[in-house]
Amino acid sequence: MDGEVKLIERLKREEGDIVIVTHENPDGDGIGSMIAFYIFLTKLGKNVKMAMKDDLPYIYNFLPEAEKIQKLEEGKNYNLVILVDAAGLYRTGVDLKCKEVIRIDHHVGGNFESDYDLVDHTAPSTTYLIALLLKKWNCEFIDKQIAECLYTGLMTDTGSFRYNNVDERAFELAEYLVEKGADPSYISTMVYERNRPNVIHLLHKVLSTLKIEDGIIASLIVKREFINETGAMEEETEGFVNFARSIDDVQVAFIMIQKPDLKTWRVSLRGKGKVNVQNIAKVFGGGGHKDAAGCKIIGSEEAVRKMLIDAIKKEVEKSFKKVKVA
Incomplete structure (x- = not known):
């Protein structure tokens, strides 16, 4: 059983609260991963929310459901935490107490959080790994909103496809997300051309x-x-x-x-x-x-x-x- 299938089967069984978190000083990859997964799990009827330590950066406030991101609470007991785009729970910047942690990430090294972790340091972005997971779970659920979030993370973490983490997989995913409704011109304008x-x-x-x-x-x-x-x-x-x-x-x-x-x-x-x-x-x-x-x-x-x-x-x-x- 590959990593995506193993994680899918685990999450299918989850009936309790799920909170998706990312690192402090969040970037487009962490935020895009978090929101895309939140929208997907919501469609499945899961009891899920998003939380992080810091305020949402202004340039990402156009993303769908961004207003639903909550403040990560110090010392609060959480059931299942899904950690995206971070090498370990410590990267949230908050002392979290939780029953279980699952990490989805593309950073080299980092902490092993559970048997269901989905980590690949060769991936162009964490949104790339989220996309693989969602496509394998139910590609019909990937709509324009999810595609926008995933494309934002992919674009920002690859430096608009300029960095050396770019390979054919990045362009293949970009093409797929555009087919699903992501508008590259709109997203790049919202991220890079809205400075106050x-x-x-x-x-x-x-x-x-x-x-x-x-x-x-x-x-x-x-x-x-x-x-x-x-x-x-x-x-x-x-x-x-x-x-x-x-x-x-x-x-x-x-x-x-x-x-x-x-x-x-x-x-x-x-x-x-x-x-x-x-x-x-x-x-x-x-x-x-x-x-x-x-x-x-x-x-x-x-x-x-x-x-x-x-x-x-x-x-x-x-x-x-x-x-x-x-």
Whole structure:
């Protein structure tokens, strides 16, 4: 019995409450996976809800049923938790108590949560795995709403089909979802072309912090004062790091986002295929993918940036044996 069938048979038997959750600071893949699975299970008559720690990022508020996402409650006892797009329950950012956890994910490594886990690190996105599951369960239930959610996750996690996690499976799924009603032009417009003026003002401030080390490492800083001054929201910084990544010859880019306590920095790292940024994130207790990873570090701006630069240089040395790094 393959993984999808095994999980389907388990969920068919479930008569209690089901909550679908994703990681903190959610992205399009986590949110798209969560909502698509929620809509599907609702059609089957399951008692299901969605919850996460953080507010829904503005750019994803167009997704169907997004308004039904609830706040994940600290310490609450849950029956069955389905964890999507996360390496372990700890990635929800909330101390959860639950009877059973099932993980559906495409990250390398992570925690083994149950015998019903569906994990494949070669998959283009978690929405890809959700799509396989739903197609095998009942493809007739995959409607336009579900297709929109799945396409959003696939598009955002592959960088609009530009990253090295893209293969023929990504394009085959995209074609299938378009046939099911997903509109690529509409979805890309809603995700990438709805920035509030506040966000552009914030981006202006953030770009002024750009620094380049050795021509191949680029960094950006989001100070809490920038967020307060512009009235933008932290979650609206998603994608800012790609401006640094896009610089010619840069192999590793990172952005440091200052949290409200002014001591903690949320770090997003991006690579271009030659340097494994997941290894860098692991140094600080984080994780992710070869070209996209993240972590949290506590310290001053200068200290945290130096720690990151040092860790990046070590990884660069491993990747580029002939490149001298000062």
